[in-house]
Amino acid sequence: MNIGFIGLGIMGRPMAGHLKAAGHHLALVKHRSDLPAELVDGAAVCATAREVAEASEVIITMVPDTPDVERVLFGADGVAEGLSAGKLLIDMSSIDPITTRVFAARLAELGADYVDAPVSGGEVGAKNAALTIMCGGTEDAFARALPLLEAMGKNITHVGGVGDGQVAKVANQIIVALNIEAVSEALVFAAKAGADPARVREALLGGFASSRVLEVHAERMIKRTFDPGFRIELHQKDLNLALGSARALGLSLPNTASTQQLFSACVAQGGAGWDHSGLVKAIETMANFHLGE
Amino acid sequence: MNIGFIGLGIMGRPMAGHLKAAGHHLALVKHRSDLPAELVDGAAVCATAREVAEASEVIITMVPDTPDVERVLFGADGVAEGLSAGKLLIDMSSIDPITTRVFAARLAELGADYVDAPVSGGEVGAKNAALTIMCGGTEDAFARALPLLEAMGKNITHVGGVGDGQVAKVANQIIVALNIEAVSEALVFAAKAGADPARVREALLGGFASSRVLEVHAERMIKRTFDPGFRIELHQKDLNLALGSARALGLSLPNTASTQQLFSACVAQGGAGWDHSGLVKAIETMANFHLGE
Numbered sequence: 094m095n096i097g098f099i100g101l102g103i104m105g106r107p108m109a110g111h112l113k114a115a116g117h118h119l120a121l122v123k124h125r126s127d128l129p130a131e132l133v134d135g136a137a138v139c140a141t142a143r144e145v146a147e148a149s150e151v152i153i154t155m156v157p158d159t160p161d162v163e164r165v166l167f168g169a170d171g172v173a174e175g176l177s178a179g180k181l182l183i184d185m186s187s188i189d190p191i192t193t194r195v196f197a198a199r200l201a202e203l204g205a206d207y208v209d210a211p212v213s214g215g216e217v218g219a220k221n222a223a224l225t226i227m228c229g230g231t232e233d234a235f236a237r238a239l240p241l242l243e244a245m246g247k248n249i250t251h252v253g254g255v256g257d258g259q260v261a262k263v264a265n266q267i268i269v270a271l272n273i274e275a276v277s278e279a280l281v282f283a284a285k286a287g288a289d290p291a292r293v294r295e296a297l298l299g300g301f302a303s304s305r306v307l308e309v310h311a312e313r314m315i316k317r318t319f320d321p322g323f324r325i326e327l328h329q330k331d332l333n334l335a336l337g338s339a340r341a342l343g344l345s346l347p348n349t350a351s352t353q354q355l356f357s358a359c360v361a362q363g364g365a366g367w368d369h370s371g372l373v374k375a376i377e378t379m380a381n382f383h384l385g386e
Numbered sequence: 387m388n389i390g391f392i393g394l395g396i397m398g399r400p401m402a403g404h405l406k407a408a409g410h411h412l413a414l415v416k417h418r419s420d421l422p423a424e425l426v427d428g429a430a431v432c433a434t435a436r437e438v439a440e441a442s443e444v445i446i447t448m449v450p451d452t453p454d455v456e457r458v459l460f461g462a463d464g465v466a467e468g469l470s471a472g473k474l475l476i477d478m479s480s481i482d483p484i485t486t487r488v489f490a491a492r493l494a495e496l497g498a499d500y501v502d503a504p505v506s507g508g509e510v511g512a513k514n515a516a517l518t519i520m521c522g523g524t525e526d527a528f529a530r531a532l533p534l535l536e537a538m539g540k541n542i543t544h545v546g547g548v549g550d551g552q553v554a555k556v557a558n559q560i561i562v563a564l565n566i567e568a569v570s571e572a573l574v575f576a577a578k579a580g581a582d583p584a585r586v587r588e589a590l591l592g593g594f595a596s597s598r599v600l601e602v603h604a605e606r607m608i609k610r611t612f613d614p615g616f617r618i619e620l621h622q623k624d625l626n627l628a629l630g631s632a633r634a635l636g637l638s639l640p641n642t643a644s645t646q647q648l649f650s651a652c653v654a655q656g657g658a659g660w661d662h663s664g665l666v667k668a669i670e671t672m673a674n675f676h677l678g679e
Contacts, residue, residue, distance in 0.1 A: 190579050213593055225593045229581075250589035253581050260581040261589045264572035268595035271571065271641070275564030278639045279557035282628065285635045286483050288522075288546050288553040296543035296554045300506055300518050302561035304597030335575065342578045345672040346571045347648070348564070348641045355640070379638040 095120060096241065097149035099142055099165055099172070100186070101129060104212070105155035107219045108185070108245045112153075115244040120148040142168075146175030151241065152182050158330060159188040166196060178204025183238050185226075187211040187266075189334050190259035191341055193229070197255040206234040207255055210242060211262035215323055223247045227265070229258035263338065266331035267349050270369065272306035274352045277373040280314055284384050291315050310370035317385040322368030329356045388413060389534065390442035392435055392458055392465070393479070394422060397505070398448035400512045401478070401538045405446075408537040413441040435461075439468025444534065445475050451623060452481040459489060471497025476531050478519075480504040480559075482627050483552035484634055486522070490548040499527040500548055503535060504555035508616055516540045520558070522550035556631065559624035560642050563662065565599035567645045570666040573607055577677050584608050603663035610678045615661030622649045 097120040098109040106129055113119055119136040121128055122145055128138065139145045142165050146152050152172055154165055162184055166172045172182065182200055184193065184207070197207035208230035218224040224246035228235055235251045242249050252261045279302075283293040294311050297303065313319065332353040339346045355375040362378070364371050377383050390413040391402040399422055406412055412429040414421055415438055421431065432438045435458050439445050445465055447458055455477055459465045465475065475493055477486070477500070490500035501523035511517040517539035521528055528544045535542050545554045572595075576586040587604050590596065606612065625646040632639045648668040655671070657664050670676050 227589050248592055250585070252585045252589050256579070257581040257585070260576050260579045261586045263579075264576045264581075264586050265590050265593060265595045267572040267575065268568045268590065268597075268600065271568030272565055272595070272597060274641050275561045275568065278564065278642055279560040282560065282632060282635075282637060282639065283553050283557045285637050286549070286553045286556075286631060288550040288557075292543070292545045292550070293554045293557050296520050296545050297558050297561065299541055300558060301598050301602070302558045302565070304561075304565060304599070305594050306597070307561065309594070338579060339575060342575075343673065344575060344578050344675070345669070346575065347644050348567050349571055351640050351644060376638070380636065382637070 094118070094151060095149045097121075097145035097152035097172075098155070099145060099152065100155035101132065102155070102157075103216050104219045106132070108155060111222045111244045112241060117241075120145045141170035142172045143170040143175035146172040146180065150180060151238070152180065153185060153241070154182070155185045157186065159192050159334075162186050162188050162196065163192075167199070173200065173203065176200065176203045176205045181206045181208065181234060181237055183208045183210050183241070185210045185212055187262050187331060187334070188259060189338060190256040190263060191338055193259045194256040206230070206237070208234050208238045209256060209258040210238065211258055212246060213262065213265060214246070219245070226250070227252055227258040227261035229253055229255045229260070231255075263331065263335045266328065267335050267346070269306065270328055270332055270352050270356075270372075271348050272304050273310050273369055273372050274348070274355060276306055276311045277314065277376045280311060280384060281373065281376045281380055281382065285380055285382050290384055313368060313370040314373040314384060319367045319371040321366065322370065324365065325356050325359050325367050325369050325371060326365040328369045329353065329360070332356065387411070387444065388442045390438035390445035390465075391448070392438060392445065393448035394425065395448070395450075396509050397512045399425070401448060404515045404537045405534060410534075413438045434463035435465045436463040436468035439465040439473065443473060444531075445473065446478060446534070447475070448478045450479070452485050452627075455479050455481050455489065456485075460492070466493065466496065469493065469496045469498045474499045474501065474527060474530055476501045476503050476534070478503045478505055480555050480624060480627070481552060482631060483549040483556060484631055486552045487549040499523070499530070501527045501531045502549060502551040503531065504551055505539060506555065506558060507539070512538070519543070520545055520551040520554040522546055522548050522552065524548075556624065556628045559621065560628050560639070562599065563621055563625055563645050563649075563665075564641050565597050566603050566662055566665050567641070567648060569599055569604045570607065570669045573604060573677060574666065574669045574673055574675065578673055578675050583677055606661060606663040607666040607677060612660045612664040614659065615663065617658065618649050618652050618660050618662050618664060619658040621662045622646065622653070625649065
């Protein structure tokens, strides 16, 4: 199949590679810098996103944020100008759910289908074609997207209509951030109260406090390994989406808001690039105390 | 072995029953109301906690809160008056860790050992002898307590020195409360943004957002089953311990504090007796929106 792929960053590059390896023909936008050699071979290199859309049956976008998707789709020489009835846009970026529905409605006017399919699993998941993918769209559009998504991910869920994939991703990021914050408070409390945080973590695994975050991120906090993983500045972007959507929806998210402030405290200490488990340092700083060396 | 058991409430009664079934001789304090018939048969019924301590090698306390333990141990005709060198006190109540160390030091002056061994697992765990038990004390004291604890629980951890069992229990209750709050924010967000919260929960299980709380409590929120379980008023007591100890230790627990306020909002709605997953109703009320009927 002819597939346009827009957004060849840390995530997009290996994802596009899996599609090529599965036998698809890629259409790419010519960059100021050189396109990755492993992708260019056999690909259609286009001057604009419009030309990519003209050359492709399915167009996939994987860009940083909501305004980036808007520019790629609706900017000058954007995807929308090259779309025609029957084409499918799959947006795998993590962006605002409400705006996603607006984008999908605009593409529907052109007769094009839309699936939002944000991912989790990070660079490692992208490289190993093991991403978790949360999808929104009609049954037909999802069925059409699924074989392509299966080349890039493993745990692929059709959550609901357009936008619901982005809703699930935001919900995921709220829970992960707040669970990291919970473990941070609990371990700093335990250590400052004189217990060994590693023993406390072990005592709690298997009970009602157990979580993937208690398994994975608590261990990073105790071992002081804060190389990403998933960077604090990216989790801030995701909580910003949550808080912005919440404001638009008339919804109060008190602990999401306070956790975002704690991420900001980490950034103030130079931690934008720390793994998100580095949130523990904000709790430690307020206590003038550290779990480890 | 002669075992004194003080505190025959919902938890203590079946726990004492397991010790009797294991062949031990119980010493109990005479109550204003009748003692449970299944425990009285063959037991020494004493007029005071002092007499229970005189009659027993090991004394177990299972009472509601820190002042209750203080009264039982150090009040008039309390346990301390009946203790002598070589006896062991096992406090299975969930109380303040710092005060626990003070209690242990006072009993050490009498030559008595102290193990703090708070439990999780609730009434069902107590009845099935399947409690999780988090222990603090010396190696020797823990080794002496262990065979008795094994009659009442399954997942028994020696966390560290005296008080560390209570520290682990507080850490556990912080994480459980904050994970419940996290899932509450995420599911209310998802539903208000138009997605099906049950589908979102399914999409998230297995990823980094997964936890026992996402498995168990999120399902209660979606199915609107708020019978305890574990009552909000009890979780409030535990967060009160966390916040009181944190103040004493010079430690800031921002999300524990805000979550305690949300529990208070539930109590204001008549929810003291709801399962702690009913916390979701505080988030719903602020959003003027409900996940379910």
